[in-house]
Amino acid sequence: MSTQEILNSVGQFSANDVLLFEEHTIRKSFHKNDVLLHLGEICQSVYFILSGSFFQFQFNNMTETIIDLHLPQEWMFNHPSLINQVPSDTTIKAFEKSDVLELSLINLHGLIARSQSFLSLAKIFDQTNNRTYLFDNALNPIQKYNYIKNAKPLIVQVFPVKMIASYLKIAPETLSRVRANH
Known part of the structure; x- marks a missing residue:
């Protein structure tokens, strides 16, 4: 770039x-x-x-x-x-x-x-908007995952499930289930 x-x-x-x-x-x-x-x-x-x-x-x-x-x-x-x-x-x-x-x-x-x-x-x-949206709205794990995939699609390709789950404030097992159903 x-x-x-x-x-x-x-x-x-x-x-x-x-x-x-x-x-x-x-x-x-x-x-x-x-x-x-x-x-x-x-x-x-x-x-x-x-x-x-x-x-x-x-x-x-x-x-x-x-x-x-x-x-x-x-x-x-x-x-x-x-x-x-x-x-x-x-x-x-x-x-x-x-x-x-x-x-x-x-x-x-x-x-x-x-x-x-x-x-x-x-x-x-003004970049704190992603985090603010994620945590100021009562999103369920599927909504959190969908939001982050749309806002930062490369996250799921770069970072391991454990780190993404910590970022989304959900259990790694929950994130694995959400991803498996996608």
Whole structure:
């Protein structure tokens, strides 16, 4: 995916805007299980996933609870930590070898100061809608699975049942039954 395509997914950008964006982002690579954001660290950047996948989790009673699953061609960050500049209550870890573009908040503000077009990047901060919809509506396991398959179809191809079930807050056995009946 080209830089122009990445930016076009959130707004209209000139060729000069694309060059500015490229100057203000850093390409980073992660190996499986590398940590992108540690528990307690304040999130200072947003990341566009070029390849690979990540998972965001919390530890509860020695169990990893999946908070979010991140796939290629989507923006990723810890929303509460980034927006409120407070320590993260989750960890973000690479599920597989992955490449990202990192845009720090400082560089984002610099881009906005140089071109008002970058105000449209605010759309990336509204990504909590998937989680909000899943958990603010009393969806049964079949509805949750159907919703996530439509919202993020690659999830079922990339992540194991146990991780998807944790994300959907249902038992892995329940998810296996739902998938078997599909």
